[in-house]
Amino acid sequence: MQDAGIPSDGALTRMADLHGIKLFTGPAGSATWFDCNCMHGSGDNITPYPRSNVFIVFNSVENAAQEPFAAPVRRPEFIGARDFTPVR
Numbered sequence: 001m002q003d004a005g006i007p008s009d010g011a012l013t014r015m016a017d018l019h020g021i022k023l024f025t026g027p028a029g030s031a032t033w034f035d036c037n038c039m040h041g042s043g044d045n046i047t048p049y050p051r052s053n054v055f056i057v058f059n060s061v062e063n064a065a066q067e068p069f070a071a072p073v074r075r076p077e078f079i080g081a082r083d084f085t086p087v088r
Contacts, residue, residue: 015039061085
């Protein structure tokens with residue numbers, strides 16, 4: 001359960017009252033893509049079938065990863081790539 005970096009229940013209520021809540025649904029095998037900076041929430045998987053989440057972050061090459069300041073080691077390459085060659 002995530003407990004850091006989440007809005008309070010009061011903040012969520014104010015945002016929902018102001019902007020409403022949109023539900024995204026689709027047939028089995030479908031996917032939803034959205035910017036991770038959008039307020040979002042995912043409920044528990046209530047089916048007997050597995051569900052996967054994939055998080056992809058596109059970052060400016062001017063914002064290359066640095067050595068960790070709060071973690072004992074770097075993230076593994078498959079989580080935090082170290083190739084900051086611009087995509088053209």
